[in-house]
Amino acid sequence: MEFCVTVLFCSCVILSALLVLLLLLRSYRLGRSHLPPGTYGLPLIGETLQLISAYKSDNPEPFVDSRVSRYGPIFTTHIFGEPTVFSADPDLNRFIMSNEGKLFDCSYPGSISNLLGKHSLLLMKGSLHKRMHSLTMSFANSTIIREHLLLDIDRLIRLNLNSWTDRVLLMEEAKKITFELTMKQLMSFDPCEWTERLKNEYVLLIEGFFSVPIPLFSTTYxxxxxxxxRVAEELSWVVRQRRTSCEAGERKNDMLGALLAGGDHFSDEQIVDFLLALLVAGYETTSTIMTLAVKFLTDTPLALAQIKEEHDQIRANKNDPEALVEWNDYKSMKFTQCVVNETLRMANIIGGIFRRTMTDISIKGYTIPKGWKVFASFRAVHLNPDHYKDARTFDPWRWQNNSEAAGSGNVYTPFGGGPRLCPGYELARVVLSVFLHRLVTRFSWVPAEEDKLVFFPTTRTQKRYPIIVRERNLSKSHVRTG
Structure with missing residues (x-):
């Protein structure tokens, strides 16, 4: 017994000594490499728990604020198992985005990679990513939206709003709208029982993105x-059916049609991964922006009154109050675009991007070693009072006359930038604008109960933002009789 205790004690001493030696060696190497200042927290877990704890609170900013105050906008930390250089510097963020595939490589947690698939746009690299990114943008540019998508956007939004009575969970309704729009854009499907079943599977899939990527220990994952x-099986069935139709000379003007008709000869697996990831992007991000725009407007009565006035005027200029929203209507929504800009700045649905260095990089007086993780934080820049006055206050008027928008392009990056600029950025703006038009001209509303923002694993409302809606009784004076 005594011998076992002695051996155990000696083993603990040796392990402790090795751990201290490893920490000293790491500190020596890091000190010689001119890394940004910072702290690495506890062994192995670093500062991950502090980061997660902050983002589960009502106010996650102190995690970044305290470190920026102490070390500056570029600092070193240790999160999610790896030493990481954290950037709250807009110039460095732009440098990281602009040098995608040259000095930096995309790098995401294993849970995201496994769930999206190796052929998703998020994980593609090199020339293949460039081709597929261009293809995606070609189906979401302003010309396509104006000539083909706007009609479906307006129709599907109106169809969903027709079912609203009394208490509505706004985030759930917004997700339903964006999923149906994305299904229509990608595969020409209108809402049906099959699309509803597929949406339910997507809810389960997305919940796994930020879980521990070990099935044995994580029920969610x-x-x-x-x-x-199950989603891949359903999409595979659609791809097989459409491939057969395409070979018979039938083609639909949607994303799947372009993939099947192109000269790249993509496999079914590649197409399924690609579509699956685009459905995730369209479903989750735009719906959250729609919800938060309504919450911010509700909390800012002057802004809500002004946007109602703008849209009531658009409606008054039409002979038919139920007339479709046209491209000229969208382009006339000046204050609405201020609301969209400010919602994107405040919400930070894409809080930042992880990248990995492909070589040693010297910048701003520091050296970031090859193979290190870097995190370019958009949120930290958007909420920095050095860049925006009263940065943590919802103020859509700041965008009037492009006063703040005319500043450095490095400061405002809600859709990322560089080769991985979000290809659906214009589509997201149009969807939000049309949604707000239909919402404010048809309904008035009040929050059903107090709700608050949460920031982990993504920005959203804690209770899915329940509201009580009432039909507006607009007088006939709001509608032009011609």
């Missing part, structure tokens, strides 16, 4: 993997 399999 295991459930997400199973949902991913």
């Amino acid at each position: 295991r459930r997400a993997i199973m949902a991913r399999t």
